Amino acid sequence: MKPNHFHIKKLIPWLLYILLPLAILHLYLSTLSSPATSPNDTASTSVSVSSSSSDSQTVAEQHPSWTSCNFSDGQWVSHSGGPLYSGTACKTIKKGQNCMEHGRPDAGYLHWRWQPRRCSLPPFDPAAFLDLIADKHLAFVGDSMARNQLESLLCLLAVAEEPDLVYRDGEENKFRRWVFRRRNATVSIFWSPFLVKGVEKDEPAGRKHNTLFLETADDRWAADLEGIDVVLFSAGHWYLLPAIYHEHGVVLGCHACLDFNLTEIGFFDVFRKAVRTALGEVSRRQNSSGEKLVLVTTFSPAHFEGEWDKAGACPRKEPYREGEKEMGYTDALMRRIAVEEVAASAAAADSRGGGKVKMEALDVTEMALLRPDGHPGPYMHPHPFAGGEVRDRVQNDCVHWCLPGPIDSWNEMLLQVIRRWKKGSH
Numbered sequence: 001m002k003p004n005h006f007h008i009k010k011l012i013p014w015l016l017y018i019l020l021p022l023a024i025l026h027l028y029l030s031t032l033s034s035p036a037t038s039p040n041d042t043a044s045t046s047v048s049v050s051s052s053s054s055d056s057q058t059v060a061e062q063h064p065s066w067t068s069c070n071f072s073d074g075q076w077v078s079h080s081g082g083p084l085y086s087g088t089a090c091k092t093i094k095k096g097q098n099c100m101e102h103g104r105p106d107a108g109y110l111h112w113r114w115q116p117r118r119c120s121l122p123p124f125d126p127a128a129f130l131d132l133i134a135d136k137h138l139a140f141v142g143d144s145m146a147r148n149q150l151e152s153l154l155c156l157l158a159v160a161e162e163p164d165l166v167y168r169d170g171e172e173n174k175f176r177r178w179v180f181r182r183r184n185a186t187v188s189i190f191w192s193p194f195l196v197k198g199v200e201k202d203e204p205a206g207r208k209h210n211t212l213f214l215e216t217a218d219d220r221w222a223a224d225l226e227g228i229d230v231v232l233f234s235a236g237h238w239y240l241l242p243a244i245y246h247e248h249g250v251v252l253g254c255h256a257c258l259d260f261n262l263t264e265i266g267f268f269d270v271f272r273k274a275v276r277t278a279l280g281e282v283s284r285r286q287n288s289s290g291e292k293l294v295l296v297t298t299f300s301p302a303h304f305e306g307e308w309d310k311a312g313a314c315p316r317k318e319p320y321r322e323g324e325k326e327m328g329y330t331d332a333l334m335r336r337i338a339v340e341e342v343a344a345s346a347a348a349a350d351s352r353g354g355g356k357v358k359m360e361a362l363d364v365t366e367m368a369l370l371r372p373d374g375h376p377g378p379y380m381h382p383h384p385f386a387g388g389e390v391r392d393r394v395q396n397d398c399v400h401w402c403l404p405g406p407i408d409s410w411n412e413m414l415l416q417v418i419r420r421w422k423k424g425s426h
């Protein structure tokens with residue numbers, strides 16, 4: 001491909017507002033149609049298990065600076081050791097993100113490690129993580145990015161102990177819960193792509209847009225808050241889709257308005273309101289008993305470089321070097337909104353709740369931005385080029401992450417954040 005920079009620049013807004021939502025919609029539709037059956041477990045494991053409990057404990061002790069370290073400020077460095085788990089061995093990966101099993105031929109993307117500038121991020125330690133959430137309930141709430149991070153965590157933890165699936169809702173695996181019996185640790189996922197109450201678009205059912213109610217938290221997760229100790233919100237991409245926004249019984253406006261006679265108000269302000277509503281709900285429902293940690297994973301940029309249904313939609317095989325990639329406007333603003341709202345709600349929760357609720361952003365936007373090589377691309381489908389077939393159009397996923405893949409590092413950071421919380425609270 002010979003990139004014509006002028007042409008590409010002009011295409012960017014169009015891509016963002018038209019193609020990306022379409023692409024995401026396709027990904028969600030394919031989510032709905034693919035049951036999460038276990039992959040056929042072949043024994044061909046191409047990566048090595050590279051960490052043990054005692055190793056990373058030592059690393060953490062040698063670098064006590066992690067307590068004050070900004071993990072988000074760093075770069076990807078090459079790493080000869082492979083990931084902790086293999087896509088063919090982990091049984092809980094959604095098919096579309098199991099790049100190994102789907103025949104992705106290159107493996108270079110597996111050999112990078114996130115290196116913060118002023119400290120080190122210890123490799124993930126499954127046993128230590130399970131100890132931290134022993135007798136606790138960690139819940140992921142959000143869209144398919146929340147699910148992607150959850151499934152990464154399940155694979156990482158399964159190295160120490162296989163989880164028991166104890167609950168799933170009838171269809172689409174949107175609400176699931178696992179228990180790690182040895183430590184009585186519970187991990188769950190709640191589907192809630194807006195965090196607030198909403199009705200999802202559904203083309204086959206004739207709903208071309210989402211409908212959001214910005215002042216009301218989604219009760220599907222809010223109703224269960226009392227039993228949850230650590231809640232991690234991860235949402236944002238659905239805000240790019242066509243939507244009508246309601247607040248206190250009034251229609252505020254719409255985004256990507258189609259043919260409604262309503263005012264286009266974009267999605268940034270409404271995303272801000274939704275994050276505020278979700279965090280406020282956690283504070284509001286907090287009782288005197290127990291302490292809670294509330295995390296918000298910041299926006300994860302997509303890496304479509306051309307048309308989303310052309311084979312090379314996210315063709316890179318290596319991370320961007322430091323300074324090589326500037327963050328786009330939408331990515332930067334979605335990140336900033338989450339960070340600002342977490343800071344504001346954390347301050348409010350402190351003054352109201354006497355420090356019972358801690359809130360923090362899991363700031364992954366820069367880490368994610370630098371990893372154009374970590375997406376399934378055409379390997380969201382099994383063996384898309386089997387038999388030497390050259391197809392003109394294939395669906396690409398340049399939004400979610402391969403498992404194993406870069407998103408495993410989000411959970412390395414999550415471990416440190418939970419560790420810091422537990423030290424602070426006892």
Ligand SMILES: *[C@@H]1O[C@H](CO)[C@@H](O)[C@H](O)[C@H]1NC(C)=O
Binds near residue numbers: 040041
């Ligand atoms: C899974 O593996 C088993 C045993 O190796 C084999 O009999 C079966 O056909 C495989 N199923 C699929 C869907 O590949």
Ligand SMILES: *[C@@H]1O[C@H](CO)[C@@H](O)[C@H](O)[C@H]1NC(C)=O
Binds near residue numbers: 070071072073074
């Ligand atoms: C941490 O680093 C990131 C990336 O450089 C930066 O955007 C952010 O502002 C930093 N956070 C703090 C609290 O300094």
Ligand SMILES: *[C@@H]1O[C@H](CO)[C@@H](O)[C@H](O)[C@H]1NC(C)=O
Binds near residue numbers: 137
């Ligand atoms: C098991 O963990 C749950 C939290 O997920 C807690 O409520 C319960 O008390 C724990 N059970 C025991 C026996 O400690």
Ligand SMILES: *[C@@H]1O[C@H](CO)[C@@H](O)[C@H](O)[C@H]1NC(C)=O
Binds near residue numbers: 261
């Ligand atoms: C669109 O809304 C404006 C202002 O509310 C109104 O004046 C106009 O008649 C509406 N147009 C249509 C086609 O409904």
Ligand SMILES: *[C@@H]1O[C@H](CO)[C@@H](O)[C@H](O)[C@H]1NC(C)=O
Binds near residue numbers: 226285286288
């Ligand atoms: C906590 O508050 C909820 C209402 O928000 C109430 O239903 C519940 O019983 C309370 N639990 C405790 C332990 O006070």
